[in-house]
Amino acid sequence: MTKIASYSSRDLIPQEEKLELKKQAKSLFIGVPKEITFQESRIAIVPDAVQLLVSRGHEVYIESNAGAGANFSDEEYSEAGAKIIYDTQEIYKADVILKVEPPTLDEIDLMKGRQTLISALQITTRSKSFIEKLAKKKINCLAYEFIQDDSGMMPLIRSMSEIAGNASVLIASEYLSNVNLGKGLLFGGIAGVTPTEVVILGAGTVGEFAARSALGLGASVKVFDNSLTKLRRLQNDINIRVFTSIIQPKVLEKALRRADVVIGALCSYDKRTPCVVSKQMVSQMKEGSVIIDVSIDQGGCFETSKITNHAKPTFNKYGVIHYCVPNIPSRVARTASYSMSNLLTPIILKVGDFGGLDNVIVSDVGLRQGVYICHGMVTNKMVGKWFKLDYKEIDLIIASI
Numbered sequence: 249m250t251k252i253a254s255y256s257s258r259d260l261i262p263q264e265e266k267l268e269l270k271k272q273a274k275s276l277f278i279g280v281p282k283e284i285t286f287q288e289s290r291i292a293i294v295p296d297a298v299q300l301l302v303s304r305g306h307e308v309y310i311e312s313n314a315g316a317g318a319n320f321s322d323e324e325y326s327e328a329g330a331k332i333i334y335d336t337q338e339i340y341k342a343d344v345i346l347k348v349e350p351p352t353l354d355e356i357d358l359m360k361g362r363q364t365l366i367s368a369l370q371i372t373t374r375s376k377s378f379i380e381k382l383a384k385k386k387i388n389c390l391a392y393e394f395i396q397d398d399s400g401m402m403p404l405i406r407s408m409s410e411i412a413g414n415a416s417v418l419i420a421s422e423y424l425s426n427v428n429l430g431k432g433l434l435f436g437g438i439a440g441v442t443p444t445e446v447v448i449l450g451a452g453t454v455g456e457f458a459a460r461s462a463l464g465l466g467a468s469v470k471v472f473d474n475s476l477t478k479l480r481r482l483q484n485d486i487n488i489r490v491f492t493s494i495i496q497p498k499v500l501e502k503a504l505r506r507a508d509v510v511i512g513a514l515c516s517y518d519k520r521t522p523c524v525v526s527k528q529m530v531s532q533m534k535e536g537s538v539i540i541d542v543s544i545d546q547g548g549c550f551e552t553s554k555i556t557n558h559a560k561p562t563f564n565k566y567g568v569i570h571y572c573v574p575n576i577p578s579r580v581a582r583t584a585s586y587s588m589s590n591l592l593t594p595i596i597l598k599v600g601d602f603g604g605l606d607n608v609i610v611s612d613v614g615l616r617q618g619v620y621i622c623h624g625m626v627t628n629k630m631v632g633k634w635f636k637l638d639y640k641e642i643d644l645i646i647a648s649i
Contacts, residue, residue, distance in 0.1 A: 279342025282314040285349040289317025289581035292346040294589040295328040302329030318581040361385035386624040395618030413457025431536035436465035450513030451478035512541040512549040520547040535567035545574035
């Protein structure tokens with residue numbers, strides 16, 4: 249016989265519905281130090297964004313001359329509502345620190361601990377002590393390379409890649425002209441004159457935007473990549489039929505002999521970029537042709553490449569001009585800063601509205617992917633394996649917050 253549960257008269261009285269309490273918004277103390285990395289001219293946040301943040305109740309400290317490389321004056325930031333700071337140590341006392349490049353070990357020493365750092369990571373150039381110092385100070389760290397949007401794309405990386413792709417074509421155009429002792433070619437084509445021949449290695453974002461710019465100027469473009477998926481996607485995205493090919497040595501060598509410009513845009517997320525162009529291939533290229541190795545920061549895809557800088561960006565090898573500057577977006581620092589600021593500002597506003605980073609990453613999966621250190625623990629699998637450190641899934645940390 250089934251036993252029927254008994255209820256008291258109190259149990260039958262309608263009860264109040266228990267709803268989740270809305271997170272209390274928090275006013276953030278944001279610090280933007282001056283970049284000290286060699287020839288880094290960008291700044292993570294522009295005056296227009298500062299004005300928006302200040303209007304929402306946040307406090308923004310900008311180190312003096314932090315925006316000078318991108319032609320933003322201290323007066324512009326001050327008029328937008330930021331406080332100009334002349335003491336670097338004071339900047340690093342902020343709750344949220346915004347940087348373009350990763351902090352140096354000395355800069356980490358200036359941090360008080362239990363803060364939020366948003367910057368690039370550049371894992372291949374970091375040391376184990378870099379991660380250990382940040383973890384010891386329990387600094388919550390987000391890397392631009394890992395932050396994803398709703399579609400699973402990495403918006404900050406894509407934005408800088410778009411700039412690098414467009415800029416690579418403009419740089420090549422400069423070095424083809426007589427002004428820089430080039431061949432005296434106009435990048436593109438005019439009626440009755442053979443168009444400039446461009447070879448692009450890599451069909452990712454850099455390759456796509458380099459192809460768009462080159463085609464827009466009237467050049468003849470050939471794109472090589474080892475991924476058929478990327479080649480098909482590039483064809484569909486630019487909506488123009490261009491020559492595409494898997495990287496086969498004989499086909500590539502033939503294309504290089506005819507090329508006026510070769511743009512290296514191959515990438516690798518966790519290791520060295522594959523070197524697909526040998527010294528012999530370069531030596532057979534036309535004299536005065538130009539190589540732009542955008543992937544030089546990951547080793548480069550030309551055997552003849554070596555790192556240069558913005559002060560002396562080129563060198564000549566086998567009669568071929570090589571441009572191998574690793575930080576091309578810094579060449580157009582103002583545009584790059586606006587692009588970066590437009591992507592960072594909504595993230596900062598969201599952190600403030602939700603009352604802190606911990607509350608945001610609970611609901612924002614894309615931002616959660618960007619966290620590589622949380623509450624003193626490494627939370628990114630790639631970072632843990634690269635530096636041979638113990639790591640813990642961030643979902644487990646969130647559950648304990």
